[in-house]
Amino acid sequence: MADIYVYITHKNGVADDSALELLAAAHKIDASAAVTAIVTGSGADLDKVADALAASYPKVLKFNQVALAYPNAEVVRKLLVNILPANAVVLVPHDTFGMDLSPGLSIKLDSTFVADVVDIEALDGSDLKLIRQEYAGMVSTHISADIAKGAVINVRPGSFAPDESQSASGSVEDKSVDDSDLKVQRTFLEVVEAEMGDVDITKSDVLVSIGRGIEDEENIEIADDLAEALGAVVSCSRPIVDAKWLEKSRQVGTSGKTVKPKVYIACGISGSFQHMGGIKGSPFIVAINKNIKAPIFQVADVGIEADILDFLPEMTEAIKAM
Amino acid sequence: MEILVCVKWVPDTAENEIEVNRDGSDIERDDLVYSVNEWDNYAVEEAIQICDKVGGNVTVVTVGDEETEEVLRREMAMGADNGLLLHDDAFDGSDGRGIATVLKAAVQKGQYDLILTGAQADDGAAQVGGMLAAMLDYPYASLVNKIEVDGDTLKVGREIEGGNQEMNAIAMPCVLSIQTGINEPRYVGIRGIRKVASVEIPQQGVDTLGIDAAMVGAIGARVKRLDYFVPDLGEGAEMLEGSNEEIIAKLIELLKAKGGLK
Ligand SMILES: Cc1cc2nc3c(=O)[nH]c(=O)nc-3n(C[C@H](O)[C@H](O)[C@H](O)COP(=O)(O)OP(=O)(O)OC[C@H]3O[C@@H](n4cnc5c(N)ncnc54)[C@H](O)[C@@H]3O)c2cc1C
Numbered sequence: 378m379a380d381i382y383v384y385i386t387h388k389n390g391v392a393d394d395s396a397l398e399l400l401a402a403a404h405k406i407d408a409s410a411a412v413t414a415i416v417t418g419s420g421a422d423l424d425k426v427a428d429a430l431a432a433s434y435p436k437v438l439k440f441n442q443v444a445l446a447y448p449n450a451e452v453v454r455k456l457l458v459n460i461l462p463a464n465a466v467v468l469v470p471h472d473t474f475g476m477d478l479s480p481g482l483s484i485k486l487d488s489t490f491v492a493d494v495v496d497i498e499a500l501d502g503s504d505l506k507l508i509r510q511e512y513a514g515m516v517s518t519h520i521s522a523d524i525a526k527g528a529v530i531n532v533r534p535g536s537f538a539p540d541e542s543q544s545a546s547g548s549v550e551d552k553s554v555d556d557s558d559l560k561v562q563r564t565f566l567e568v569v570e571a572e573m574g575d576v577d578i579t580k581s582d583v584l585v586s587i588g589r590g591i592e593d594e595e596n597i598e599i600a601d602d603l604a605e606a607l608g609a610v611v612s613c614s615r616p617i618v619d620a621k622w623l624e625k626s627r628q629v630g631t632s633g634k635t636v637k638p639k640v641y642i643a644c645g646i647s648g649s650f651q652h653m654g655g656i657k658g659s660p661f662i663v664a665i666n667k668n669i670k671a672p673i674f675q676v677a678d679v680g681i682e683a684d685i686l687d688f689l690p691e692m693t694e695a696i697k698a699m
Numbered sequence: 700m701e702i703l704v705c706v707k708w709v710p711d712t713a714e715n716e717i718e719v720n721r722d723g724s725d726i727e728r729d730d731l732v733y734s735v736n737e738w739d740n741y742a743v744e745e746a747i748q749i750c751d752k753v754g755g756n757v758t759v760v761t762v763g764d765e766e767t768e769e770v771l772r773r774e775m776a777m778g779a780d781n782g783l784l785l786h787d788d789a790f791d792g793s794d795g796r797g798i799a800t801v802l803k804a805a806v807q808k809g810q811y812d813l814i815l816t817g818a819q820a821d822d823g824a825a826q827v828g829g830m831l832a833a834m835l836d837y838p839y840a841s842l843v844n845k846i847e848v849d850g851d852t853l854k855v856g857r858e859i860e861g862g863n864q865e866m867n868a869i870a871m872p873c874v875l876s877i878q879t880g881i882n883e884p885r886y887v888g889i890r891g892i893r894k895v896a897s898v899e900i901p902q903q904g905v906d907t908l909g910i911d912a913a914m915v916g917a918i919g920a921r922v923k924r925l926d927y928f929v930p931d932l933g934e935g936a937e938m939l940e941g942s943n944e945e946i947i948a949k950l951i952e953l954l955k956a957k958g959g960l961k
Contacts, residue, residue, distance in 0.1 A: 449867075451838060473859045476818075477841040480795070480829030489921040490795065492824035506925075511822045512710065515717040516726060519925040526921075562838040562870040566854070571862035583959045589713060607960060619880040625862055633862050640959030647712075661957040663950065664936060670716055679953060680936030681946055688943060695947045696960070 379464040379527055381410045384457070385430060386448065386474055390422035392430060395470035395532070397539035400433055402468055402532050404540060405497040406505065411435050414547075415460075417453055419446040431547035433540065440552050444559045450477035451561040458485045459558055464527040471531035472631070479529045488527035491520060495536040500524075513649055514672040533650060534631075574626020576610055582639045583609035586629055588652075589616045590645015590666065590685055597622060599689045600644060606696040612636065614646050630655035644685045648673025665689075700755035700848070702746040703811040704779065705802055705828070706739040707761060708770035709821040723926040735773050738817025740884040742877040745846060746815055747778040747885075753848050756780045758809070762790055762801050771900055776891035777884070787904035792917030799830035800915050804908035806835060813853070814874045818842050825876065832874035840869055841876040 383399040385392050396414070403412040414434040416427050419441055427439040438460075444452055461467065467482070469475040471493045483490035495517075496508040503525035510517050522528060578584060585604040591597060597611070604611045611627065618628045629636055630652045637658035644665045646652060653676060656662070664677035667684045674680045681688065710717060714732040719725075746757040758781040759774040761767060771782035785801050793801070806814060816828035818841060825841065832839030844864065845856030857865040858878045869875075905912050913919055939946045954960040 450841075473842055473857070476825045477829070477839070477857070480826040481833035481839055484796070484799075484830050484833035490826060490830070491922055492795075492826050508930075509823075511927075512717040512726070513712045513823070515712065516719055516927050517930050518927050521923045521925050523921040562873070563840060564868045566866040566868060568859070569856070569864040569866060571864075607954075609959075615879065621883065628862065631860055632858050635861070640954060640957050642959075661953070661959065662936075663953075668716060670718075674938070675932045675935040677936040679950070680938045681950070682938065683943065683946075691943050692947050692950070695944075695951065699951070 379466050379524070380462060381406060381412045381466045381468065382461065383412055383414050383434070383468045384453075384478075385414050385416040385426065386470060386472070387416065387418065387422070387426040390425040392416075392426050393470065394539065395472070395534050396430065397433060397541060398534065398537040399468045399470065399532055401537040401540040402494075402497055402530075405537070406466065406500050413438060415457070416440070417442070417445040417448065417456065419443055427549045431545065431549050432543045433545055433547070435545040435547045437547055437549045438552050439549055440554065442553065442556065442559070444556050447565045448474055449561070449563065449565045450474060451563045452559050454478055454482050454485065455559050455561060456554060457482060459554055460552070461486060464488070464525070466524060466527055467529045469529065469531050471533050475531045479531050483529040486527060486529065488529055489522050489524055490529050490531075491522050492531045493533050494520075494530055495533050513647060515670065535650070535654060572624075572626060574624045576627070578610055578612040578627055578629070579634055579636050581610035583607055583642070584612045584629070584636060584638045584640070585609050585642045585644065586612040586614070586646060587617060587644050587685075588614035588646030591617065592645075592686065594620070594622045596686060599686065599693070603689050603693045603696075606693045609640075609642075614649075614652050643673055643677065644689060646673055647671050648676055700749060700753055700812045701810055702750065702755060702757050702813045702815065703806060703809065704739070704742050704746050704757060704759050704774070705761070705814070705816040705831075706743065706759050706770050706774055707736045707817070707820045708733050708763060708767035709736045712821070719927045719929055723928055726927055733769070735770050736817050736820040738819060738877060738879055739770075739774070740777070741879050741881050742815040742817050743774045743777055743779055744882045744884040745877055746813075748882060749813075749846065749848060755812075758783055758811075760785060760802065760805055762786075762793070762798050768900055772892065772895050772898070773887060775895045775898065776887045782898070782900040784900050784902045785904070785908070786902050789905045789910075789912040789916045792920060793915050794920040794922040795824055795826040796830055796921065797915040797919050799827050799834055800919070801908065801910060802827065802831050803834045804910050805903065806831070808903070808908065812871045814872070816874070816876045818876045818878045828874050828876035835872075835874070838869050838873045839875070840867055840873070842878040843875045844878045844881045846875070846881075
């Protein structure tokens with residue numbers, strides 16, 4: 378079995394949750410593998426992350442370089458191509474960084490790429506069996522990947538229970554590469570923070586959240602009415618923002634807001650992982666959807682198979698009549 | 700500017716219930732409604748808008764067959780200037796790397812300053828753009844939600860976690876994968892589609908592209924799909940049954956208990 382490496386993303390001196398999820402995923406490929414963490418960046422924050430990782434990973438490779446201060450995937454890819462051994466298996470979170478880094482990395486390493494893996498079943502010789510989802514999570518597939526020449530595997534955040542065993546008292550190795558080896562044709566300029574918007578959906582205990590099932594901009598009124606009756610706030614899934622029907626600040630999900638309400642009422646939302654990734658703190662989730670097979674029914678507490686265009690106004694009336 | 704946009708004809712998840720067929724070898728394809736991959740419409744719209752500003756041509760390309768060629772016509776009805784169908788039996792069963800290999804050959808037959816793809820398609824892999832860029836040795840940026848042309852350089856915004864935007868300067872030629880929401884794709888009416896219905900669309904295959912057939916298709920694939928299935932994820936939601944009136948009465952009780960209603 379080839380060596381397994383995990384690329385660690387981090388912010389403000391703290392490793393991302395994926396750091397321990399990827400360790401668990403690595404052990405599902407090979408329970409006895411000595412897994413190496415790779416962490417890049419610069420300054421004191423980087424040291425902090427690397428030291429903390431050594432409690433879980435037997436070996437941490439730390440690359441401290443000004444060119445790596447911001448994780449520009451083009452630069453990180455160059456670095457990894459320079460330092461990884463042949464046939465390495467590399468695990469990366471399937472987030473906006475991993476999506477940027479990994480497909481090209483697999484080509485440059487001449488290894489196999491598997492995106493957005495939700496589970497790992499077994500390794501048999503060089504045949505790795507994994508599970509993915511297709512069609513917006515409506516169906517799953519078993520995948521067979523030939524990893525004889527190594528692999529880059531993007532793992533969906535939240536799909537592996539973190540390995541918190543803290544079993545390693547690992548070593549941190551300071552590594553360096555020539556800055557001249559990290560020259561790329563894409564320069565990071567700045568991060569523009571998302572706009573605040575008219576309401577703060579993260580402050581509300583109850584969210585009436587609408588998705589593509591609302592069908593028309595004019596129908597948003599029925600969600601407004603229900604929210605008003607409940608003393609709730611209206612939030613939404615991404616297609617509603619893409620259509621410019623509501624402001625970006627109302628979007629729940631990985632590329633929107635992270636919310637922690639007590640009650641989340643999902644109306645005409647299918648339940649994609651990017652959407653559900655923005656709902657934390659285990660709220661009571663009510664899903665109203667006209668398709669009984671919608672994936673959201675697998676994660677909601679209570680489900681109602683109904684057309685929201687009829688159901689929401691009826692519910693509003695009933696609450697008003699109380 | 701010469702822009703190539705890679706597009707795909709996919710089962711529409713908003714229009715269909717996607718179900719696994721009887722033996723799990725495929726999804727149920729009878730009566731499936733297909734449409735342009737959602738992300739691709741944004742990519743084509745962006746390409747058209749760039750050419751409207753700085754001049755140039757938009758070519759749309761797909762790896763497919765006579766049926767999926769429809770995606771090219773839809774995008775040409777939107778305003779793309781040329782279509783190109785990459786079709787060969789040898790392409791069947793390609794994995795992402797195989798598709799990128801075919802596209803790379805097509806890119807090298809042309810003269811493109813900018814190559815766009817959708818951020819992802821029906822399999823949610825988000826891989827072809829990044830692979831294509833690496834094969835061509837072009838710089839790449841994914842999940843792009845803003846493009847400004849500045850001579851030979853583009854200023855591009857990438858959508859990152861929390862809806863923040865990562866701004867980059869990227870040299871052309873380059874490959875960008877486009878995220879939804881970057882623009883508002885124009886609506887194409889029946890008339891527009893009729894106008895391009897009989898346009899001749901050129902085709903290229905293994906020979907004309909100069910591809911080694913062993914590198915593509917099922918033979919070249921290192922990643923293979925074994926089956927489709929619907930996972931059994933335990934109990935799932937408690938479904939409220941009865942008339943709407945009964946359901947609403949139950950729901951109100953639950954909301955009161957959970958702090959959703961005072
Ligand atoms: C990098 C990246 C980041 C992303 N970030 C986010 C994010 O932050 N937030 C987010 O939400 N998405 C995000 N997405 C998009 C995500 O993958 C899904 O496309 C999106 O969440 C789907 O939204 P939806 O559920 O409203 O629409 P759909 O998936 O189209 O679902 C609509 C649902 O409504 C039901 N329905 C239709 N009509 C009715 C009716 N009349 N009554 C009842 N039910 C009805 C349908 O059965 C269906 O289940 C991201 C995608 C990518 C690639």
